[in-house]
Structures are given as C-alpha cells and as structure tokens.
Amino acid sequence: MPPIIRQLELQDYQITWQKMQEFTKSRDLTTPDEIWVVEHPEVFTLGLNGKQHHILKHTEIPAVQTDRGGQVTFHGPGQLVVYTLLDLERLKLNIRQLVTILEQAMIDALAQYGIHSNARKEAPGVYIEGKKIGSVGLRIKNKCSYHGLSLNNQMDLTPFTHINPCGYPGMEVTQLFDQGVKIHTHELALPVVHAIMTALEKK
Numbered sequence: 001m002p003p004i005i006r007q008l009e010l011q012d013y014q015i016t017w018q019k020m021q022e023f024t025k026s027r028d029l030t031t032p033d034e035i036w037v038v039e040h041p042e043v044f045t046l047g048l049n050g051k052q053h054h055i056l057k058h059t060e061i062p063a064v065q066t067d068r069g070g071q072v073t074f075h076g077p078g079q080l081v082v083y084t085l086l087d088l089e090r091l092k093l094n095i096r097q098l099v100t101i102l103e104q105a106m107i108d109a110l111a112q113y114g115i116h117s118n119a120r121k122e123a124p125g126v127y128i129e130g131k132k133i134g135s136v137g138l139r140i141k142n143k144c145s146y147h148g149l150s151l152n153n154q155m156d157l158t159p160f161t162h163i164n165p166c167g168y169p170g171m172e173v174t175q176l177f178d179q180g181v182k183i184h185t186h187e188l189a190l191p192v193v194h195a196i197m198t199a200l201e202k203k
Contacts, residue, residue, distance in 0.1 A: 001032050001033075002033075002197060002200075002201070003032065003033035003034055003035045003084075003085075003086070003197065003200065004032050004033070004034045004035070005034075005035045005037065005193060006034060006035070006036045006037065007037050007186070007189075008036055008037060008038040009038065009039065010038075010039045010040070010041065010077065011038050011039070011040065012040070012041065013040045013041070013043045013045065013064060013075060014064055016036070016038060016040070016083075017064075017066060017067075020036075020083060020085060020146040020147070021067075021141075021146070023085055023146070024085060024141050024142065024144050024146050025141070025142075027085075027087070027144065029087075029090070031087070033084075033085060033086045033087055033090075033091075033200075034085040035082060035083070035084055035085070035193060035196065035197075036082070036083040036085065036148075037080070037081070037082055037186075037189045037193065038081045038082075038083065039075075039076075039077055039078070039079060039080070039081060039185060040075040040076065040077075040079075040081060041076070041077065042061045042062075042074070042075070042076040042077075042159065043061060043062050043063075043064055043074070043075050043076075044061055044062070044063040044064070044072055044073070044074055044159070044162075044163060045063075045064050045065075045066045045068070045072065045073055045074075045075065045137075046063065046064070046065050046066065046071065046072045047066065047067075047068050047069050047070035047071055047072070047137055048066075048067055048068065048069060049069075049070075049071065050065065050066075050070070050071050050072050050167075051071065051072075051167070054071055054072045054163055054164040054167050055072060055162065055163050056161075056162055056163060056164065057161075057162040058162075059159070059162060061074075061159055061162075066147075067139050068137035068138060068139045068147040069137050069138055069139065069147075070124070070135070070136075070137040070166060070167075071164070071166050071167030072163050072164065072165070072166070072167065073135050073137070073150065073163075073165060073166060074159045074160050074162075074163060074165075075150060076155045076156060076159065077155060078152075078153050078154045078155030078156070078175075078185060079150055079151065079152050079153060079155050079175075079185070080150065080151040080152075080153055080185050080188050080189055080192065081148070081149070081150045082102075082148045082149050082150075082151075082189065082192055082193060082196070083146060083147060083148040084098070084102065084138075084145055084146070084147075084148040084149075084196065085144070085145065085146050086098070086144060086145045086200075087143065087144050088140065088143055088144060088145055089143040089144075091200060095138060095140055095145070098138065098145060099124055099136050099138065100119075101196060101199040101200070102136045102148060102149045102196065103119040103124065103125070103126055103134070103136060103149075104119070104195065104199065105149070105192050105193075105195035105196045105199065106126045106133075106134040106149060106151050106192060107119065107126055108191065108195045109151070109188065109191035109192045109195060110126070110128075110133070110176075112191050113176065113179075113181045113183075114181075115128060115176070115179050115181065116128070117133060117134075123166065123168065124136045125166065126151075128174055128179065130172065131172040131173055131174040132165060132166070132171055132172070132173045132174070133151065133152050133173065133174050133175060133176075134149060134150065134151040134152070135149065135150045135165075135166060136148070136149050137149075149192075151176075151188065151192065152173060152174065152175035152176070153175055153176045153177065153183070153185045153188050154175060154176065154177040154182065154183075154185070155175060155177075157173055157174075157175060157178075160173045176188065
C-alpha cells in the first residue's frame with residue numbers, strides 16, 4: 001500500500017511534531033505509511049545532540065529542542081518540509097538507506113529545474129557548489145521513522161546567519177530562488193514527493 005500524502009500547508013512546528021509523535025506511537029503493523037507536506041512559521045530547531053552555542057544570535061524567533069537527529073537548523077515560510085512517517089521494518093529499510101532516499105529525492109527534483117546538486121556522506125544534506133540547500137533529520141521509534149527533509153525554495157535566509165547551520169560554522173546556504181528558479185513551494189513538493197514514492201515502490 002503506497003503512503004498516504006497529506007498536504008498540511010502552513011502549520012506550527014511544535015504542534016506538527018507532537019502529531020508525528022502521536023501517530024508513530026499509536027500506529028500498528030497495519031497502519032499505512034504517511035508523507036506530510038508542510039511549511040512552518042519561523043523557528044529554529046535543535047536535534048537530540050543540538051548544542052545551544054550553535055545559536056549565535058538570539059532573536060524573537062523561537063528555538064525548539066526536538067527529538068530528531070542532527071544539530072540546529074531553521075524553518076520558515078517558503079521552505080518545503082516533507083515528513084516521512086514510515087514503517088522501516090515493513091519496507092526493509094535502514095536509516096542510512098532512508099537518508100539516501102531523501103537526499104536523492106531533493107537532488108532529482110532540483111535536476112528537473114536545471115540545478116546540479118550533490119550529497120555529502122560526512123554531512124548529510126544536499127549542496128550546490130558547497131552551499132546547503134536541503135537538510136535531513138530523522139527519528140526512529142519502534143522501527144518507524146518520523147521527521148524528514150527540508151528544502152529551501154523562496155524564503156528569508158537571514159536567520160541562517162544567526163546559527164551554525166547543522167553545527168557547521170560558516171556554512172553557507174542557498175535556495176531555488178537564488179538559483180534563478182521561481183516556483184511555488186507546493187509545486188516544488190510534487191517532484192520531491194514523487195521521487196520518494198518511486199524509491200519506496202522499488203523496495
């Protein structure tokens with residue numbers, strides 16, 4: 001059974017995170033997988049090992065300590081967020097394979113807009129000439145995943161200068177708009193989700 005896709009539009013980060021936790025806790029062996037497509041109001045999020053010192057400047061933007069992997073990142077309107085709520089055991093996937101699927105989905109989607117990008121083994125995510133455009137952060141609970149990926153489309157990137165993105169001092173970020181591509185975020189979701197679904201179907 002293919003995953004159920006939910007278009008959630010703009011949603012509060014903490015409320016969405018709580019709903020992901022509740023979904024994962026309540027699901028059983030027959031529960032269909034789900035993919036949530038969402039944008040968030042401005043928020044910094046820190047992973048399980050996230051260090052406060054990676055927030056370089058405190059502003060009115062809230063900072064949330066969350067339960068995904070990774071360090072600190074920023075979410076805001078104009079950034080595509082795709083959460084993958086998957087039964088990894090049923091799909092016969094490990095976390096490294098899922099990270100690769102999410103990275104490749106972003107790479108394939110960007111390629112459709114004429115943008116060449118790549119992943120890095122030592123620093124998960126997707127990059128264009130060394131600048132980060134996409135991030136991956138996951139949580140595995142009871143052999144099921146939640147959280148997922150974020151891909152910068154057309155947003156205010158200034159808050160990224162207030163942090164060490166993903167814990168890397170001096171890490172530069174970019175977005176589709178800065179690469180000359182102007183599309184709505186819900187349009188960008190289509191090739192990304194399609195690539196994820198295609199990869200899962202092959203498992």
